[in-house]
Amino acid sequence: xxxxxxxxxEGLYCTFYTVRKxxxxxxxxxxxxxxxxxNVKFKRSLQELxxxxxxxxxxxxxxxEEFFRFENNANALPPTGKHKIDEIYINYRNFPLxxxxxxxxxxxxxxxxxxxxxxxxxxxxxxxxxxxEANSFSLAILEALKLKQIYITPNKREFVTFDNQDEIxx
Amino acid sequence: MKSKILQExxxxxxxxxxxxxxxxxxxxxxxxxxxxxxxYSQKTLADKLDKKPSEIHKWLNGEHNxxxxxxxxxxxxxxxxxxxxxxxxxxxxxxxxxxxxxxxLTAYANLGNTDNIKTPKKWNYNSTIYELSNVG
Numbered sequence: 001x002x003x004x005x006x007x008x009x010e011g012l013y014c015t016f017y018t019v020r021k022x023x024x025x026x027x028x029x030x031x032x033x034x035x036x037x038x039n040v041k042f043k044r045s046l047q048e049l050x051x052x053x054x055x056x057x058x059x060x061x062x063x064x065e066e067f068f069r070f071e072n073n074a075n076a077l078p079p080t081g082k083h084k085i086d087e088i089y090i091n092y093r094n095f096p097l098x099x100x101x102x103x104x105x106x107x108x109x110x111x112x113x114x115x116x117x118x119x120x121x122x123x124x125x126x127x128x129x130x131x132x133e134a135n136s137f138s139l140a141i142l143e144a145l146k147l148k149q150i151y152i153t154p155n156k157r158e159f160v161t162f163d164n165q166d167e168i169x170x
Numbered sequence: 171m172k173s174k175i176l177q178e179x180x181x182x183x184x185x186x187x188x189x190x191x192x193x194x195x196x197x198x199x200x201x202x203x204x205x206x207x208x209x210y211s212q213k214t215l216a217d218k219l220d221k222k223p224s225e226i227h228k229w230l231n232g233e234h235n236x237x238x239x240x241x242x243x244x245x246x247x248x249x250x251x252x253x254x255x256x257x258x259x260x261x262x263x264x265x266x267x268x269x270x271x272x273x274x275l276t277a278y279a280n281l282g283n284t285d286n287i288k289t290p291k292k293w294n295y296n297s298t299i300y301e302l303s304n305v306g
Contacts, residue, residue: 047183
């Protein structure tokens with residue numbers, strides 16, 4: 001079981017959610033930040049990545065498809081067939097870090113965890129476990145949407161449960 | 171709301187990082203937009219610029235920093251402005267025989283001939299009244 005919670009909803013064009021495992025102190029995205037924010041090797045890249053996420057995606061352009069790279073994983077094709085597990089990466093820099101996410105729409109993205117990119121594919125290297133977990137989270141979220149356990153609000157910027165619970169657990 | 175850890179990372183991010191990311195994103199989005207408008211593939215562009223397709227791919231996927239020269243080549247080939255530098259124009263208006271107001275106008279859009287600015291995208295101006303010194 002995990003919780004879906006808001007991560008950043010201050011942008012004009014896109015809201016970011018994240019997931020938190022049961023009994024975990026930090027969300028998956030905060031774990032990613034905590035891991036690399038004080039590492040001299042990755043600090044600048046991390047800053048660029050999250051400035052890109054908050055300023056460019058959140059506040060300026062929205063979650064344009066060209067900002068994301070799709071990790072083609074047949075095993076992770078969701079029930080709807082419309083969404084795939086997306087590796088969010090800044091399309092314009094060769095970043096050493098990968099952050100996984102589920103792009104619901106131009107206005108709604110769920111961020112997961114990530115890791116250092118040590119392989120050309122997500123399934124290998126240091127990112128493989130977080131990629132597998134991202135797949136699991138994404139499948140659960142998409143299944144919940146399909147079964148109408150959760151909805152997207154009319155403004156397309158929020159998740160709500162069918163019974164309007166304050167917290168969302170899947 | 172924003173995650174506290176995210177806010178901490180954002181607060182520690184130097185201003186130049188935000189500026190760089192903004193300009194880089196805008197530049198690559200604009201180039202991709204122009205390529206679509208003109209019906210160019212990356213290979214077509216590579217051929218026109220006499221470069222390898224892999225090099226164009228690196229430009230457009232962030233693996234290679236743009237230089238001013240490469241931007242100039244792109245502007246020449248695409249026949250569109252990609253980067254622009256604000257133009258500053260000083261205009262003086264005489265209010266009375268004794269005073270004048272000086273406007274410093276900065277245009278942030280490429281308006282071509284700045285002698286005939288009519289609808290600037292953005293103005294910064296200051297207004298200072300100078301006493302003329304040759305009034306007896």
